[in-house]
Amino acid sequence: MTDLLLSVKNLRVELSTRRETVHPVENVSFDLAQGETLGIVGESGCGKSMMLRTLIGLLPRGGRATGGQIVFQGTDLLSLNEKQLRDVRGRSIGMIFQEPMTALNPVMQVGEQIAEGPIAHLGFTKKAGRQRAVELMQQVGIPDAVRRLRAYPSELSGGMRQRVMIAMALACEPKLLLCDEPTTALDVTIQDQILKLLLELQASTGIGMIFVSHDLAVVSQICQNVAVMYAAQIVEIGSVASVLADPTHPYTLGLLRAVPDFDNVKSVLESIPGIPPSLADPPIGCRFRARCSFAQEDCAVGDFPLMLADGDHASACIHSDSCRAAAQADPIIGARAAR
Amino acid sequence: MAGLSSLPPPLTSDELQRGRGSRRVSPNLVAGSAILLVIIGLVLAAPLISSYSPTALNPLQALLGLSMHHLLGTDELGRDEWTRLLYGGRVDLEIAFLAVLASFVLGTAIGCLAGYFGGWVDVLVMRVVDVILAFPFFVLVIALVFILGPGTKSIYIAIIATDWVSYTWIIRREIVAMKKHEFVLAAAALGYKHTRIMLRHLIPNCITQAIVYSMSDVVFTILTIVTLGFLGLGVPPPTAEWGSMMSDGQQFITTHWELATFPGIIVVITGIGLSLFGDGIADLLRVE
Numbered sequence: 042m043t044d045l046l047l048s049v050k051n052l053r054v055e056l057s058t059r060r061e062t063v064h065p066v067e068n069v070s071f072d073l074a075q076g077e078t079l080g081i082v083g084e085s086g087c088g089k090s091m092m093l094r095t096l097i098g099l100l101p102r103g104g105r106a107t108g109g110q111i112v113f114q115g116t117d118l119l120s121l122n123e124k125q126l127r128d129v130r131g132r133s134i135g136m137i138f139q140e141p142m143t144a145l146n147p148v149m150q151v152g153e154q155i156a157e158g159p160i161a162h163l164g165f166t167k168k169a170g171r172q173r174a175v176e177l178m179q180q181v182g183i184p185d186a187v188r189r190l191r192a193y194p195s196e197l198s199g200g201m202r203q204r205v206m207i208a209m210a211l212a213c214e215p216k217l218l219l220c221d222e223p224t225t226a227l228d229v230t231i232q233d234q235i236l237k238l239l240l241e242l243q244a245s246t247g248i249g250m251i252f253v254s255h256d257l258a259v260v261s262q263i264c265q266n267v268a269v270m271y272a273a274q275i276v277e278i279g280s281v282a283s284v285l286a287d288p289t290h291p292y293t294l295g296l297l298r299a300v301p302d303f304d305n306v307k308s309v310l311e312s313i314p315g316i317p318p319s320l321a322d323p324p325i326g327c328r329f330r331a332r333c334s335f336a337q338e339d340c341a342v343g344d345f346p347l348m349l350a351d352g353d354h355a356s357a358c359i360h361s362d363s364c365r366a367a368a369q370a371d372p373i374i375g376a377r378a379a380r
Numbered sequence: 381m382a383g384l385s386s387l388p389p390p391l392t393s394d395e396l397q398r399g400r401g402s403r404r405v406s407p408n409l410v411a412g413s414a415i416l417l418v419i420i421g422l423v424l425a426a427p428l429i430s431s432y433s434p435t436a437l438n439p440l441q442a443l444l445g446l447s448m449h450h451l452l453g454t455d456e457l458g459r460d461e462w463t464r465l466l467y468g469g470r471v472d473l474e475i476a477f478l479a480v481l482a483s484f485v486l487g488t489a490i491g492c493l494a495g496y497f498g499g500w501v502d503v504l505v506m507r508v509v510d511v512i513l514a515f516p517f518f519v520l521v522i523a524l525v526f527i528l529g530p531g532t533k534s535i536y537i538a539i540i541a542t543d544w545v546s547y548t549w550i551i552r553r554e555i556v557a558m559k560k561h562e563f564v565l566a567a568a569a570l571g572y573k574h575t576r577i578m579l580r581h582l583i584p585n586c587i588t589q590a591i592v593y594s595m596s597d598v599v600f601t602i603l604t605i606v607t608l609g610f611l612g613l614g615v616p617p618p619t620a621e622w623g624s625m626m627s628d629g630q631q632f633i634t635t636h637w638e639l640a641t642f643p644g645i646i647v648v649i650t651g652i653g654l655s656l657f658g659d660g661i662a663d664l665l666r667v668e
Contacts, residue, residue: 099565099569127572130570131569135570138565138569144562144566146563146584147585148584149580149581158571161572209570
């Protein structure tokens with residue numbers, strides 16, 4: 042990877058509340074090249090949003106990174122002070138959120154909100170900021186941009202609001218865009234439009250994206266690589282094609298089996314039995330062990346670092362061969378691999 | 381048909397939903413504004429309306445009663461009651477509006493900082509607020525004016541020193557609730573400074589409550605100034621002021637009821653006007 046944009050190494054995050062201390066991110070490492078999209082999938086509470094917030098130093102109160110590095114364009118973001126971080130946020134790294142209603146200021150006109158970044162970071166005048174806002178609104182496909190400048194968020198539909206969010210995040214031409222489930226709150230047709238928009242913008246600007254989602258279909262549509270997170274750790278990472286067609290971790294296999302298949306309707310939806318472990322008191326050994334059908338005695342002790350399976354496809358499972366065999370035997374996943 | 385292309389495009393459903401018309405001007409606002417405009421107009425135009433001096437003594441004209449020359453009669457020192465009522469309003473309204481404005485700005489700034497940063501700043505500020513709120517308001521104001529000595533400056537200081545806490549209390553509570561919203565996190569993610577987040581994102585979302593409260597606060601402050609005047613701790617004589625006029629007039633209540641009654645009536649009318657105006661503003665600012 043010659044044009045590396047972001048390199049996260051052994052990132053650990055600690056979050057202390059009054060009652061307990063949890064580690065929502067443990068030993069997470071991944072690289073992101075310029076113009077690449079990395080998907081991060083996992084169930085609620087597995088630490089994916091926390092990881093995203095750590096990247097721009099916006100952890101909630103009581104949270105801090107206790108180890109590792111976040112190297113962005115040659116600088117370790119964890120070594121920056123608050124003021125230096127503020128210059129990175131918005132200007133070099135943009136972020137879009139899940140819920141476009143609550144992530145926009147309800148009493149500020151959207152044109153003003155979009156223009157605010159260039160005014161605050163790039164010293165634009167009010168007039169130039171307005172001009173920039175119109176350009177951005179046209180770029181993200183908001184019709185009648187000049188008139189919509191004066192609209193309040195409550196006057197726009199969900200899809201339009203998410204477009205405004207994207208325009209805000211892109212206003213200072215960042216190099217990296219963090220997307221925290223940006224399509225989860227939207228209905229499917231709008232979701233599709235927003236994904237297409239993100240793909241177009243990426244093609245025209247060459248921006249790198251990290252796309253957090255729990256929707257495998259969305260990830261397969263927009264990402265080149267995908268990391269699967271379970272209980273604060275990355276358990277499998279690799280190209281979308283290899284991870285989704287040839288899963289080498291039982292958790293990934295479980296997620297894939299849980300996706301309903303409309304060509305082959307089953308009477309019962311598959312799900313992964315059990316619940317994820319508490320991050321306050323994680324089990325020793327493999328964290329997925331208790332829910333895993335491939336678990337054996339040697340899963341109960343030791344660390345489970347990512348190991349390369351083939352190419353750049355890595356898995357944390359020490360029984361990845363039996364998982365793979367099961368995946369190939371699965372009628373749906375196996376058929377996808379054959380294709 | 382060519383002419384049609386110059387017409388504005390039809391409204392989309394988005395725009396129809398905007399409901400600009402839902403921000404309705406209520407009858408309260410109209411009535412309140414009308415009353416206030418009349419009172420403020422009369423007070424400001426006092427020299428044009430009356431040719432008498434509000435302060436010059438004229439003992440030969442003392443206690444004349446209602447007449448065409450002296451609409452509301454004259455007081456025991458021969459000064460025209462109607463003229464003094466107009467000039468007195470200048471003093472009362474000016475002190476009330478300025479003192480409330482200063483309390484509003486000061487209290488909002490302190491409340492915003494305490495709510496936004498939290499921690500020991502918040503604890504410290506809110507304990508001070510608790511202590512001031514725990515005292516009966518009038519006891520505190522009267523004690524302060526008494527210590528500082530009567531005079532306009534003392535009244536300003538006493539009112540501001542006791543009144544800012546209300547705004548701090550209101551704004552701090554709103555900010556604590558508001559800062560949990562995702563748009564505040566989004567603003568931080570866009571790399572904005574704390575001052576920008578507070579001034580452009582938090583305060584505009586919280587200020588309505590404080591504005592609505594400030595309207596009734598003006599009424600209350602006028603009553604405070606009038607009470608101080610009535611107790612002899614107000615604006616020193618010979619300046620006309622509604623409270624001291626009531627106080628002076630009450631000794632003649634059996635023979636010249638007008639001297640104490642009309643200042644009271646105008647205080648009541650001003651209070652009603654401000655209350656209606658405050659209600660109207662609340663309706664107008666209420667976020668849909």
